[in-house]
Structure formats: C-alpha cells, structure tokens
Amino acid sequence: xxxxxxxxxxxxxxxxxxxxxxxxxxxxxxxxxxxxxxxxxxxxxxxxxxxxxxxxxxxxxxxxxxxxxxxxxxxxxxxxxxxxxxxxxxxxxxxxxxxxxxxxxxxxxxxxxxxxxxxxxxxxxxxxxxxxxxxxxxxxxxxxxxxxxxxxxxxxxxxxxxxxxxxxxxxxxxxx
Ligand SMILES: Cc1cc2nc3c(=O)[nH]c(=O)nc-3n(C[C@H](O)[C@H](O)[C@H](O)COP(=O)(O)O)c2cc1C
Numbered sequence: 168x169x170x171x172x173x174x175x176x177x178x179x180x181x182x183x184x185x186x187x188x189x190x191x192x193x194x195x196x197x198x199x200x201x202x203x204x205x206x207x208x209x210x211x212x213x214x215x216x217x218x219x220x221x222x223x224x225x226x227x228x229x230x231x232x233x234x235x236x237x238x239x240x241x242x243x244x245x246x247x248x249x250x251x252x253x254x255x256x257x258x259x260x261x262x263x264x265x266x267x268x269x270x271x272x273x274x275x276x277x278x279x280x281x282x283x284x285x286x287x288x289x290x291x292x293x294x295x296x297x298x299x300x301x302x303x304x305x306x307x308x309x310x311x312x313x314x315x316x317x318x319x320x321x322x323x324x325x326x327x328x329x330x331x332x333x334x335x336x337x338x339x340x341x342x343x
Contacts, residue, residue: 168199168200168201168240168241168339168342169200169201169202169203169238169239169240170194170200170201170202170203170239170240170241170242170243170338170339171202171203171204171205171235171236171239171241171242171243172187172190172191172194172202172203172204172205172242172243172245173204173205173207173242173243173244173245173257173260174187174204174205174206174207174208174245175207175244175245175246175247175253175254175256175257175260176207176208176245176246176247176254176256176278177207177208177211177254177256178247178254181208181247182247182278182280182312182313182316183245183246183247183278183309183312184206184208184245185312185316185317185318185319185320186245186276186278186309186312186316186320187204187206187243187245187276187320188204188319188320189316189320189321189322189327189331190202190243190245190276190331190335191203191204191320192320193328193331193332193335194243194335197335197339200339203235205232205235205236207256207257207260208256210228210232210260212228212229212232212256212259212260212263214259215259215262215263218262218263218264218265219233219263219264220265220266229263232260232263232264233263233264233267236264236267236268236271237266237267239271240271240272240342241271241272241273241274241304241338241339241341241342242268242271242272242273242274242301243273243274243276243338244257244273244274244275244276244292245276245278246275246276246277246278246285246288246292247277247278247279247285247288248277248278248279248281248285248287248288251287251288252287252288252291253288253291253292253295258295261295265299268296268299268300268301269299269300269301270300270301270302270343271301271302272301272302272303272304272338272341272342273292273296273301273302273303273304274304274305274306274307274334274335274337274338275288275289275292275293275296275303275304275305275306275307276307276308276309276334277289277292277306277307277308277309278309278312279308279309279310279311279312280311280312280313281310281311282310282311283308283310284308284309284310285308285309285310286308289306289308293306302341304337304338304341305334305337305338305341306334307330307331307334315327
C-alpha cells in the first residue's frame, strides 16, 4: 500500500512542512505501507496553463508527479491556511490532474499559526476534492504549528500521536 503526502507550502520559512515530515515518519511505522512526500516547493511547478492530459509536450516532472499520484492508494494533503483559504500552489498542482485523483481517499491536514487549525481550509478542500471524485479520508487540523511541531517534524505534545494514529487508521480504512 502506498500513501503520498503532498506538502503544499512553497513559502520561504514555511512551517507546515514540519507536519508533512511528522506524518511521513508516523505513516512509515504502519506495517505494509510505503510513504513518500511530494514537496511542491521542490517541484516548483509553473503557473497552471492547462491540465496535464491536455498538454502536447508535458515536461517530465509533470509526468513523474502524475505517476506518483496515480500509484498512490491514498493521499495526505498538508495544506497551510492563507487568509482563510488554501495557497495558490496547492490548487495549481491539484488542477493539473483529474483521473489520477478520482476515487482516491484524501486525508486533509490543515495547518495554521492561529488557534483554529485551518478549519476554513478544510471546508474548501473538502468541496474541491469532491468535484474530482476523491473520497474524504479524514480531517486533521493543526493549530499553533510552531508550538506543536519542531522543525524536524517531532510532535511537541504527546497527545498528537493518538489523534494522528486514528487519522491514519481512518484513511487506510477508506482505501477500496
Ligand atoms: C499569506 C498568508 C496568510 C495567512 N493567513 C492565515 C490565516 O488566515 N489564519 C491563520 O491561522 N494563519 C494564517 N497564516 C499563517 C499560516 O497559517 C502559517 O504560516 C502556517 O505556518 C502555515 O503556513 P506555512 O507552511 O507557509 O508556514 C497566513 C500566512 C500567510 C503567509
């Protein structure tokens, strides 16, 4: 079984990537599950002009991205909250694909500096993923990110582990 984590902040000095790292480690501890982070900052995709399926000569990086999503049994979106919404980089990367997302469970990890844990992002992302036929695989809000996770992706509050275990378990259960 394969789980792909999409780390969606491309911001200089970003903090949500530490949550992606946390989930990478946590998921890797689950038996028979392979996990990989796809980092949108590293990918550095240009601004969307057309879906990958409609491009005549897509660059290899886009084909590699599509293949990773296609081969994943489930996806964890780690998404920061910007002004009550998702960052452009996430939507930019999401809209490139369609069939690759379809029928796949998505766990939504929303990350914020504030105390509400990015709940507005969760509402929006649930709507967007439903449009391409993804399955809601669970919600994991992260408030006060720098207080709750170290840069290396260690949880600074032990209570996070139980919540993360239940989130991962719920996501895996939704894999058909
Ligand atoms: C443009 C921008 C808008 C933001 N808006 C919000 C917000 O609406 N609510 C909130 O709790 N945090 C907000 N933040 C803080 C981010 O949630 C915070 O930086 C968090 O660490 C996740 O984003 P990051 O991975 O880019 O660091 C905002 C940050 C930026 C850069």
